[in-house]
Amino acid sequence: MHVVVPFDAREPKTRLSPVLDPGERREFARVMLHSVCSTVEATGHEPTVLATADPDIEWPVRVDDRSLSDAVNAMLAERDDPVAVVMADLALATPAALKRVFAADGEVVLVAGRGGGTNVALARHPDFRVDYHGVSIRDHRERAAAIGVDPTLVDSFRLSTDVDEPADLAEVLLHGQGEPTAWLRDHAVEVAVSDGRVTVQRNE
Ligand SMILES: Nc1nc2c(ncn2[C@@H]2O[C@H](COP(=O)(O)OP(=O)(O)OP(=O)(O)O)[C@@H](O)[C@H]2O)c(=O)[nH]1
Numbered sequence: 001m002h003v004v005v006p007f008d009a010r011e012p013k014t015r016l017s018p019v020l021d022p023g024e025r026r027e028f029a030r031v032m033l034h035s036v037c038s039t040v041e042a043t044g045h046e047p048t049v050l051a052t053a054d055p056d057i058e059w060p061v062r063v064d065d066r067s068l069s070d071a072v073n074a075m076l077a078e079r080d081d082p083v084a085v086v087m088a089d090l091a092l093a094t095p096a097a098l099k100r101v102f103a104a105d106g107e108v109v110l111v112a113g114r115g116g117g118t119n120v121a122l123a124r125h126p127d128f129r130v131d132y133h134g135v136s137i138r139d140h141r142e143r144a145a146a147i148g149v150d151p152t153l154v155d156s157f158r159l160s161t162d163v164d165e166p167a168d169l170a171e172v173l174l175h176g177q178g179e180p181t182a183w184l185r186d187h188a189v190e191v192a193v194s195d196g197r198v199t200v201q202r203n204e
C-alpha cells in the first residue's frame, strides 16, 4: 500500500486566522504535517508527501501544483497498488487509529472529517477517484457506489478531527499528546469557553 499525505504550504490554514498570524499558520501546518508523517511511519508505511512545493522534509516528496483532487487522482491513476490518502491536518492521529483504517475490509475505505470532508480515503479499487472540497464525504460515497462499491466507513474521533477552525484547536489541546499540542501550548493557545462553546484564546 502507498500512503500519500497531501500538503499545500502556500497559504495554509487560513481559517485559523482569528488565532494565528500567517507565519504561525505556516509553522503550525508544518508541525502537523511532520506529526502525521511520523504517525504514518509508525504504522509501518513510508509516507509520500504530495505537495504544491517542496516542503524540505525527511520523507519522499512528490511536487504537483495542480488542484488537490487533480494531484491525488494523477497518483491514483498511475499506481497499481492500494493508495491511502491521509490529510496533513490530522493532529490527533495515532498509529493505532490509522492501522484500524488500513486493516479495514473493502475496496474503498473512508474516514469522514467534521463538516463534510474526507480525512482518510483508502482506494483498493482501480477506478476510484477523489473529489475534494464541498461535501466530499457524500461525493466519495456516491463515487464508490458508481463503480459498484459499498464503501467502508471507519468511525474515529481521532481521525475525524481535522484542524480547520479555532474550535478544532481546542480538541487538539484537550486530547492530543504530540507535537501539534506541544506547539499550541508553547504559543500560549489555551482552551476557552465563549457563548457556552469550547474554543481557544491566546493568553499573551
Ligand atoms: N497537494 C495539495 N494539497 C492540498 C491542496 N489544498 C489543500 N491541501 C491539503 O489538503 C488537506 C486539507 O486542506 P484544507 O483543510 O481543505 O485546506 P487548508 O489550505 O489546509 O486550510 P484553509 O486555508 O483553512 O482552507 C491539508 O493537508 C492541506 O495541506 C492542494 O491544492 N494541493
Ligand SMILES: C[C@H](OP(=O)(O)O)C(=O)O
Residues within 6 Å of the ligand: 068, 113, 115, 116, 117, 118, 119, 131, 132, 133, 134, 135, 136, 137, 162, 164
Ligand atoms: C479537502 C477537504 O478538506 P476540508 O476543507 O473539508 O477540511 C475535504 O476533505 O474535502
